[in-house]
Amino acid sequence: MSGSSSADDKRKAERILSFLEDKYGGISWWPGDTGEVMIGAILTQQTRWENVKKALALLQEKDLCSVPAIHTAAPEDIENAIRCTGFYRMKARRLLGLAAYVMDTCGGIGRMESMPTEELRAGLLSVNGVGEETADSILCYGFSRPSFVIDAYTVKIAACAGIKTPRPGLKALFESVLPKDTSAYSQAHARIVEYAKERCTTKRCEECRILALNG
DNA sequence: GACCAGGTCCTTG
DNA sequence: CAAGGACATGGT
Secondary structure, eight states: OOHHHHHHHHHHHHHHHHHHHHOOOOOOOOOHHHHHHHHHHHHHHTTOOOOOOOOOHHHHHTOOOOOHHHTTTTTTHHHHHHHSOHHHHHHHHHHHHHHHHHIIIISEEEETSSSHHHHHHHHHHHHHHHHHHHHHHHIIIIIOOOOOOHHHHHHHHHHHHOSOOOOHHHHHHHHHOOOOOOHHHHHHHHHHHHHHHHHHTTSSSHHHHHHHHHH
């Protein structure tokens, strides 16, 4: 009866993406240079973007909003600036670890720009505190590489839509129905978050289910 | 006061 | 491997 559930999931993913494209059109998201994206990617872990923006502004005031600056900064200075994002002690450590990796291991952001995407991704994942979502955010928004970001909102929408693919497979699923293009990936992700922020605030999230049904 | 936020790591069973 | 806890502040 049912064909491969993978094909079924692809169809649902296509419907969602096409609906969101009609609804939001082209939206830009996560402006900032590569270093600022890296910092923001750590700060936004389990945290609202509103608070991340405040922290980034405080870092900028202290000239700490760049990877080289973080690399040589005192932990307390970083902590004081990012306190409003929560988990500030751990995040300060993670920022320092990431900065050390970028500056000492890679030799700076410029060197990383010439690395193949897979190598770059593996390198980022080797840093403590950088998981899949953080790495893909940095790749997509910071290095303009086509690596689709799966976050809590994407997982939630996929679940509501009746997509059966387990989380580890969602990245490949969405990448398979989108053109392999950084802009396509980043905009699709931005639309998902925009939609989920306003609609998926309840546990039920009936809207997404209906969306997948009606396409 | 309870509950959640654009995760990740570490420890246990 | 799955499940549970820790990390911490700020808004509803």
